[in-house]
Amino acid sequence: MKKVVIYTDGACSGNPGPGGWGAVLIYGKTRKEIGGGEQETTNNRMELTAAIKALECLKQPCEATVYSDSSYLVDSHIKGWLLAWEREGWTRKKGKEQVPNSDLWQQLVKLESIHKVTWQKVSGHAGVTENETCDKIATSWAKKIVE
Numbered sequence: 001m002k003k004v005v006i007y008t009d010g011a012c013s014g015n016p017g018p019g020g021w022g023a024v025l026i027y028g029k030t031r032k033e034i035g036g037g038e039q040e041t042t043n044n045r046m047e048l049t050a051a052i053k054a055l056e057c058l059k060q061p062c063e064a065t066v067y068s069d070s071s072y073l074v075d076s077h078i079k080g081w082l083l084a085w086e087r088e089g090w091t092r093k094k095g096k097e098q099v100p101n102s103d104l105w106q107q108l109v110k111l112e113s114i115h116k117v118t119w120q121k122v123s124g125h126a127g128v129t130e131n132e133t134c135d136k137i138a139t140s141w142a143k144k145i146v147e
Contacts, residue, residue, distance in 0.1 A: 001116065002027060006054045006066045008073075009124070009134035010046025011142045018145035019043065021050035022137025024130045025057055032057065033133065037141035046138060047073045048104040055111040063116045069124030069131055077119040082109070 005026040012019035020037040034053060038046070047070040055064065068074050076082045085092060086109060090102040099105060111117075122128045124135070 001061060001063050003063045004058060004065075006051075006064055007122075007128075007130035007134050008047070008050035008054055008066060008068045008070075009131060009138045010043055010048075010050050010070065011135065011138035012041060012043040012046055013142045013146060016040055016042045018142050019046040020138040020141025020143075020145065021046040021053065022134040022141065023050045023054035023057075024133055024137075025054055026130075033137060035137035035141045037145040039145055042101075044070070044072050045101055045104060046142075048101055048108060050134070050138070052104060052107050052111060055108075055115060055117070058115060061114050061116075063118075065118045065120060067120045067122045067128075067131065069122050071121065074119045074121040076105075077117075078121075 007024045010019065010021045018039055019041040020035060022035040025032045051066055051073060082105065085099045090099045091097060092099055122131050124131065
């Protein structure tokens with residue numbers, strides 16, 4: 001199974017507001033940068049979208065280590081929130097409240113059934129080169145959407 005390293009980030013001008021996402025995929029010496037944006041979104045949606053779009057780029061099942069500065073994204077996996085939400089039919093608080101962004105979480109779960117994904121938290125704006133690149137991509141897309 002191929003091993004891929006992925007960095008992701010999301011940005012939003014206002015929350016909600018115009019937003020962007022960025023990702024860097026690294027396989028051996030091959031490096032790919034991707035990004036996009038939406039007119040009316042939230043930072044959390046852009047964080048999730050970055051991870052989804054990056055995993056969608058993989059053409060076959062891979063071992064992917066995804067680095068993100070989003071506690072929302074990483075903690076949902078590491079702390080077991082995602083499994084609980086799925087088990088509870090994408091609700092929380094004993095079925096009383098729909099999980100925010102459940103549409104994107106469900107897309108991510110489908111992709112994770114194809115790939116072996118490991119989630120790693122990185123500090124944002126702390127000089128992690130690829131994370132900084134993702135931030136620039138995401139921010140530039142958020143700005144493009146406004147223009």
